Each structure stands twice: as structure tokens, then as C-alpha cells.
Amino acid sequence: MMANETYIQVVDLYKSFGFKKVLQGLNLDIQRGETMVVIGGSGSGKSVLLKHIIGLLTPDSGGVFVDNQEVGRLNEKKLDLLRRRFGMLFQGAALFDSLNVEDNIAFALNRHSLLSPGEIKIRVTQCLEMVGMPGIEKLRTSELSGGMKKRVGLARAIALQPEIILYDEPTTGLDPIMSDVINNLIREMQEKLKVTSIAITHDMVSAYKIADRIAMLYEGRIEEVGTPEEIKNTSLPIVRQFIRGESSSTHQGVIQ
């Protein structure tokens, strides 16, 4: 098993947009080397949480600590250095339209590494092989299907050999088979690269498959954290409803 060492710590995080309170005192610890899956309904603030962890959003109060550095308080240079230890796979993959597959994957290498063009080419080939898409270097991003985009996005995320990979809804919008491919890839990344991963999703099949621990986000806080087994057998009604996909009267009440 992994060493029990807190690597990423979210402490009392608050974030509102205008009058809309999204995160309201969220606490979450992530151990080095584990895969934490955060589940929660659409619009519950999962992406907002992820964006705080990599410093794309700054908290109203509270903070995120990565390896004992407070993300929101780093200067530009230190934040850049910290970000190089992250890889992020966006929900829509967020590949650069203006670049082909190769240049997308090589983006950070071209800008931040001392590798020669030849070495970068080799690294791109490796990354594409790792996500099971060898030989598509010269394709344009518009020629890729949704699943291929995600895999290229993952290849881009791992190009700089990150210590932490963030996944924003890695299986949303994919068919079940492609979802399974992606789930397997996420497991593989964890085993081969020994990375710490945080994935957010509302796909429970995916959550059970990839998670070491699952945390449920509800009304701006973490409702429950536990192993997949513990979450499956939860006694909390809100968590139970969510993982079983039930819409109860209380839920409808919240929506209205």
C-alpha cells in the first residue's frame, strides 16, 4: 500500500461567484500516490474544486496546500514551477485547435524542457503509445473523435512526467466501451507512473473502477470520504441516493 502521507490538502475552502455560493468550507486530504475520486451532481462545484487545486481560481477564504505550499499564495514563478508537476485532463480535452496532435503533446516540452527536437519527438511517441494511440502525430485535432481527444489530452498531460494528474469528468460523453478504455488508462497511469490522481465525475462505474477513495461533494462541502466499499455501504441518505441514481423527494425539493 501507499505511504500514509498527506500530499494535497484542501482546507476550509470557500468560493462564491457573485451571489452564488459554490464551495462552503470544503476540507479534503489526498495522500501521496492515491487516486481520489470526487463525486457530486452537475453544478455542485467539482470543476471549481479542481481549478483551485491547480491555481486557476483563487479561494475567497481557506486554501489548498500541495506539498506544503499554499497554491493561492505563490508568486507567478513558483506557481508555474508547481504547475509543471501537474497534468490536467479537461472535460472537453481542451486541445489547442491551432496545433496538430504532435504539437499539442509537445507543447510544454517545447516551452519548458531542455530536450532537443529529436528527444521531444521520441517523448511524444512514447506518450501516444502509453494512451494507446500510436502513429497519429500528424492528425489535426478536428479529425479526432471524443474518445481520441481525451486520450491525446491525457498524453499531453503526462508529457512533462507530472507527479499529480487531475481528471475533469474523464468519461463524461463517451460510450461505455470508450469509458472503460479511459478507466483502464487512468489505472495504468497510476500503476506505471506512480502518480497521485484526483478525478471528478458523476459516473459511478468509473468511480468504483479507478478510486482508492471516493469523496462526495454536496452543497459545497465533502459529505463523506471512504473507500469504494465504504461508500457502497454508506448509511448517509444523500450519498446513498447519489450512488444509486435515485431522485428522492428531498432531492427534488432542493432542485426546486
Add this chain to the structure above:
Amino acid sequence: MVFALFEKLTNPKFLIEHNLLVIILRRIHIFMTQLGELILLIGKTLKWMTRRPFDLNLIVRQMEEVGYNSLPVVLITSIFTGMVFALNSFEGFHRFGAESLTGTVVGLAITRELAPVLTSLMVAGRAASAMAAEIGTMKVTEQVDALYTLATDPVKYLVVPRVTAGFFMVPILTAVADFFGIIGGYMVSVKLLGANPYIYIHSTKSFLENKDIIGGLIKASAFGFILAVVGCYKGLATEGGAEGVGKATTGAVVISSMCVLIADFFLTKMLM
């Protein structure tokens, strides 16, 4: 009528009753916020311009987009502007027998004012809108966020090349417009209205000073900078999907054109 309306609108009671004060204050607040953000963006752009890596290939691509691809529009605009300006001036000067001044006036108006301003407005319509649309699309599809996660500042990667291209290409386009505007004026005066070609050229040359041409080019540089910054700002501020991109694009054209015209007055005054 108008006076009554004015009185109503400035009456505090009326304003409060109809929440107008709130609306007006909110408008002012939004305007000041955006102005502040725009100034911050200018500061960041200038800072990143001096830092490595210099993305030469990106700059060249934007120069092609802003400069080379705008050439046809600028050519047609400047030739016809020169032509119509010659028509009007000739007609006007004819009334007191001073047709020989047509060349002078066309030359001055084109180089000092018409070429820089019309070129900038054309580039604002073509390029600033394209910048807002392109960057706006990247914003709503999280590509801008992706840049940050790849430890690359979007200002460095997206804004600096566009602003650099605007700064250098708009004056070059303006120089082209100067030339073709004067040619257009010459053709109308000499070929259509029968002015003496020798006198026309002489009257253009002898009163046109380097200062006029260079002043126009300096203004053009400033306009190119401004319209690119506004286009990029609108792109980066885009929210809300495809609809947001559409709004950003329109906004970029309107605001950058207004900024060009406002800056024109102050720059002209400064350069006098």
C-alpha cells in the same frame, strides 16, 4: 419637452424610484472595472514582450494575418478614399479658382488622417474581431485554462504576438494606404478632371512634409497596438459559450473602433 425629460432624469427622487440610479451606478462600475482590466492587460503585455521565449513563429503568423491578409481591403479603401477626396476638394477649390491646391490637400488629408484612421478601422473590423473570436473560443473551451496548466501565460502566448503584429503591421499598411490614396487622388484629378499632372505632383510634393507622413505612421502604430489589445481583452473576457463568443466579437469591433477614433484626437493634438 427635452428639457422636461432632462429635469426628470436628473431628479434624485425619480432616479431612486425607478432604480435608475442603481442601473447607472452599475454601468459605471462595469465600465471602470473593464477599463481597469484593460489597463492591467496592457501592463502585462508590455512586461511579457520583453521576456523569453520570443515566439517568433507566432508573431510572424499574426503579422501575416493582421498585415498581409488585410492588404486587399486596405488597397481598395485607400484608392477610393483618395479618389473621392480629390473629387470633393477639386469641386470645392474650383469655386475660388484654387484647383492647384487639390494635390496638397489630398496629400495632407491622406497621410495625416485618412490613411491611418481608415486602415485602423479596417483592421479593427477584420483582425480585432478575429482575435476576439479566436481567443474567446479558446476561453470557453478551456484552452486558455489548459495554457495555464501547461505553465504558459496566455498573455505571453496569445496576446503578445497579436499586439506586436498590430503595432508593426498597421503602420506598414498605412504606408501602403498613403501611397495608393495619393495615386487615387492623382488619377481622378489628372485623368478625370483634367488637372495639369506637373502642377499636381508639384503641389503634392512641395507642401507635404516628412512630419505629416511620420506623424501618421506613429498614430497608426498606436492604433494597431490599441485595437489588438482590445480584441485580445474581449477574447479573454469571454464567458458563456458560443453566444458569448459572438458578443465578444461584436464588442471587439465596436470598442476598438471607438478607441481608435478617441485616441486619434489626442494623438493628433500631441503630435502637433
